[in-house]
Amino acid sequence: MTARSPAPAPPARSATGPGLTRRRLLGTGLAGAGALLAAGALSGCASPASASGASALKVWDLFQGGDGLLMDEMIEAVAGGDRGFDVDRTILDWGPSYYTKLAMSAAGGRAPDVAVLHLSRLAGYAPGGLLAPFDLDLLAEFGVTQDDFTPAVWARTRYDGTVYAIPLDIHPFIVFYDKDAAGTAGLLDSSGELAPMGSPQALLDAGRALAAATGHAGIVFGHVNDPAQNWRLFAALYAQTGAAFTLPDGGPAGLDTDAAIRVVSFLRQLFDGRTNPDNLDYYAGLTMFSSGRGGMAMLGEWELPTLRKSGIPLGAAPFPQVFDRPAVYTDSHSFVLPHQDDPDPARRREAHRYVAEIIKQSLTWASAGHIPAYQPVLAKPEYAALTPQSSYADAGKAAVLDPPNWFTGAGSNFQSRMCQPLQSALLGHTTPEKAVRRMVREADALLRQPDPVA
Amino acid sequence: MTTTAPPGTGPRTGPDTPRADGSRRTRRQRSPGAPRSGLVFVLPFLLLFVLFLVWPVVQGLWMSFTDSSLALRDTAFVGFDNYAEAFGDPDVWSSLGNTLFFTAVTSVPLVLVALAMALLVHSGIAGQWAWRLAFFAPYLLPVTVVTLIWSWLYQPDLGFANQLLAALGMGPVGWLADESVAMWSIAALTVWWTAGFNFLLYLAALQSLPTTFDEAAALDGAGAWRRLWSITLPQLRRTTALVAMLQILASLKVFDQIYILTKGGPGGSTRPVLEYVYDVGFTGYRLGYASAVSYLFFALIVVVSLVQLRLFRRED
Numbered sequence A: 001m002t003a004r005s006p007a008p009a010p011p012a013r014s015a016t017g018p019g020l021t022r023r024r025l026l027g028t029g030l031a032g033a034g035a036l037l038a039a040g041a042l043s044g045c046a047s048p049a050s051a052s053g054a055s056a057l058k059v060w061d062l063f064q065g066g067d068g069l070l071m072d073e074m075i076e077a078v079a080g081g082d083r084g085f086d087v088d089r090t091i092l093d094w095g096p097s098y099y100t101k102l103a104m105s106a107a108g109g110r111a112p113d114v115a116v117l118h119l120s121r122l123a124g125y126a127p128g129g130l131l132a133p134f135d136l137d138l139l140a141e142f143g144v145t146q147d148d149f150t151p152a153v154w155a156r157t158r159y160d161g162t163v164y165a166i167p168l169d170i171h172p173f174i175v176f177y178d179k180d181a182a183g184t185a186g187l188l189d190s191s192g193e194l195a196p197m198g199s200p201q202a203l204l205d206a207g208r209a210l211a212a213a214t215g216h217a218g219i220v221f222g223h224v225n226d227p228a229q230n231w232r233l234f235a236a237l238y239a240q241t242g243a244a245f246t247l248p249d250g251g252p253a254g255l256d257t258d259a260a261i262r263v264v265s266f267l268r269q270l271f272d273g274r275t276n277p278d279n280l281d282y283y284a285g286l287t288m289f290s291s292g293r294g295g296m297a298m299l300g301e302w303e304l305p306t307l308r309k310s311g312i313p314l315g316a317a318p319f320p321q322v323f324d325r326p327a328v329y330t331d332s333h334s335f336v337l338p339h340q341d342d343p344d345p346a347r348r349r350e351a352h353r354y355v356a357e358i359i360k361q362s363l364t365w366a367s368a369g370h371i372p373a374y375q376p377v378l379a380k381p382e383y384a385a386l387t388p389q390s391s392y393a394d395a396g397k398a399a400v401l402d403p404p405n406w407f408t409g410a411g412s413n414f415q416s417r418m419c420q421p422l423q424s425a426l427l428g429h430t431t432p433e434k435a436v437r438r439m440v441r442e443a444d445a446l447l448r449q450p451d452p453v454a
Numbered sequence B: 001m002t003t004t005a006p007p008g009t010g011p012r013t014g015p016d017t018p019r020a021d022g023s024r025r026t027r028r029q030r031s032p033g034a035p036r037s038g039l040v041f042v043l044p045f046l047l048l049f050v051l052f053l054v055w056p057v058v059q060g061l062w063m064s065f066t067d068s069s070l071a072l073r074d075t076a077f078v079g080f081d082n083y084a085e086a087f088g089d090p091d092v093w094s095s096l097g098n099t100l101f102f103t104a105v106t107s108v109p110l111v112l113v114a115l116a117m118a119l120l121v122h123s124g125i126a127g128q129w130a131w132r133l134a135f136f137a138p139y140l141l142p143v144t145v146v147t148l149i150w151s152w153l154y155q156p157d158l159g160f161a162n163q164l165l166a167a168l169g170m171g172p173v174g175w176l177a178d179e180s181v182a183m184w185s186i187a188a189l190t191v192w193w194t195a196g197f198n199f200l201l202y203l204a205a206l207q208s209l210p211t212t213f214d215e216a217a218a219l220d221g222a223g224a225w226r227r228l229w230s231i232t233l234p235q236l237r238r239t240t241a242l243v244a245m246l247q248i249l250a251s252l253k254v255f256d257q258i259y260i261l262t263k264g265g266p267g268g269s270t271r272p273v274l275e276y277v278y279d280v281g282f283t284g285y286r287l288g289y290a291s292a293v294s295y296l297f298f299a300l301i302v303v304v305s306l307v308q309l310r311l312f313r314r315e316d
Helices: A022-043 A065-079 A096-107 A119-124 A136-141 A151-157 A179-184 A200-214 A229-240 A257-270 A282-290 A301-309 A345-360 A362-366 A389-398 A413-426 A432-448 B019-030 B034-063 B081-087 B090-122 B128-140 B143-153 B160-167 B182-208 B212-219 B224-235 B237-252 B256-261 B273-283 B287-315
Strands: A057-061 A087-091 A114-118 A169-178 A217-220 A294-300 A314-317 A328-331 A333-338
Touching: A057 A096, A057 A345, A065 A087, A065 A345, A065 A362, A096 A119, A096 A333, A096 B273, A114 A119, A114 A345, A119 A151, A119 A333, A136 A345, A151 A389, A169 A179, A169 A200, A169 A229, A169 A301, A169 A362, A169 A389, A179 A200, A179 A294, A179 A314, A200 A217, A200 A257, A200 A294, A217 A282, A229 A257, A229 A328, A229 A413, A257 A413, A257 A432, A282 A294, A282 A301, A294 A301, A301 A314, A301 A389, A314 A389, A328 A389, A333 A345, A345 A362, A413 A432, B034 B287, B081 B287, B090 B128, B090 B182, B090 B237, B090 B273, B090 B287, B128 B182, B143 B160, B143 B182, B143 B256, B182 B237, B182 B256, B212 B224, B224 B237, B237 B287, B256 B273, B273 B287
Parallel strands: A057 A087, A057 A114, A217 A294
Antiparallel strands: A114 A333, A169 A294, A169 A314, A169 A328
């Protein structure tokens, strides 16, 4: 983390020395090309901010853009001092391919020392031996214990009673709203926050009131051809009905079809194409809201930095409860120790210390919108002063993650296969009943596949 | 591969070679070293070819008979289980159908549009360079740029395509959102993007055609259409066969623009078989099964190629 600019390259040796023959030129050229290829392969993925060395702690994450800069800041904060770390950070492109690379590196036994994993993917990693468990005594030595996390999240860090992940954050799917529009529409409570909804009808009415206030759309939601958005929205509302979605090994999928149809029908009613547009893709939805042509947007909190730049009077709230109980769809970036064939105990110890030190820095992380999973940070007055982050800090308490199985989680085929029937239903190309039947079929098909990680 | 002489049977072992056969003799003189030095020259290619094509093909075939997983080191031989599963997997058939549909709806316009563009430019129309540039330039764009441009054109709300329809008083179309439209939208993008290459092949062929027949026909009073139909197009038959073959193979390979634009959606309606292989293998970790699906697809391509070769031969 110390060298910000790449080390100056040694001056290239001249290829056209004295006594050069054609053969030698060819030889030099080939060797040079080989060296270039090798150099490219070695340095291709490394972040420019990395200081590599054999002893450096190798860390993989998927934080690009603003998140990536904040992570840099946090690493810098822990890297200083006489007990600092030498960190070799590799930033990989977020998406399904991240999990391809992480699984391959762990299966090959030459994984980085620490990696970031969505907690929803744990069921695809821990059972197959792709992760090493955390030593809780060691973590306690560095000041991090189970009591520092909410039970809803901690429960998902374990497989077979063993802890395999230490959460950094909780990143829920929430609502952002235009404070002026919400004020005009009469949706704010006395403290200026979004008032609770409490029923499907209340959200429908809110959409109409917001549409009237903005003169354009009420609630905007971008979902077309997105591999996760529909699923996030559905999963939140479905959990609010109190029904459970289970995926027992070997099947069949346990989905309460009546509750699911109720949710999809409500979504169809909500996104009617007039009050609330039904055909937006992710970026169109984002653009519409940030240009003031929508009163409320259903998005992940990670869009906070983008929306802040738009200059609209921005408010945020946990995903509103419209059915019987509160539930917020969420996921969590967590740290894991990918499997290494021959782990060095001293490095493992350093890895534990690194994870503990980084999560204590998560106030920095919160500035991008993520809710720190490490509860002592939430209790700090500095966190309470962060707006609108503190408005949805409670979202973690009603956290709902994907049903655990090897094929579910962020960036998985499961999410995109759930999204497709939902999209068809939202666009009115199919009925809610048919869409739900297809979701069950898709889940059953995935459950019938042999498990490639166990 | 011109010589047939086995190594070691050069002129040195045959000093009695008749002088009359001078030309033969010089050829023979070169032959003994030829296979060896030839091998040296093809060796770099051969190495890469074996390493990156032959070996993966063999390895992939083996993998298709195992339960190989990206996330596990142990693999077991499972015989034809993967193939049996693939035959019964509706997603294999639907994605294969999508690939074939895409091939059908892109290959024909990609040949016809390219031909029309080449004929237009060859007709000597003013501003040659501008036409050539305009027709060929899209082909030079990388797929990411092409999909970025078209994703904005196809935007449901702000996109040019729907704005144009609105200006004409028509309702919006879900270009990439409607299951019955999305593949056509991708086909249109592909034609715009890749017609330039076929255009270049046609233009080169047109420019190398002898003008004698055309002039003779013109002197005999044949009109422009007649000459096009009866003189130019028949002379282009070999080029058309080549373009069509290359195009069909290129269209069967479709993956990137679809993966970037729709990820195979909506409702799996644009998912080509190669994306299914990718999804199953790399996102779903099931390399063995993905290999089996890709070998089924490979078999299909072999059949298509053989049929084309047959047609080719007949044309000759």
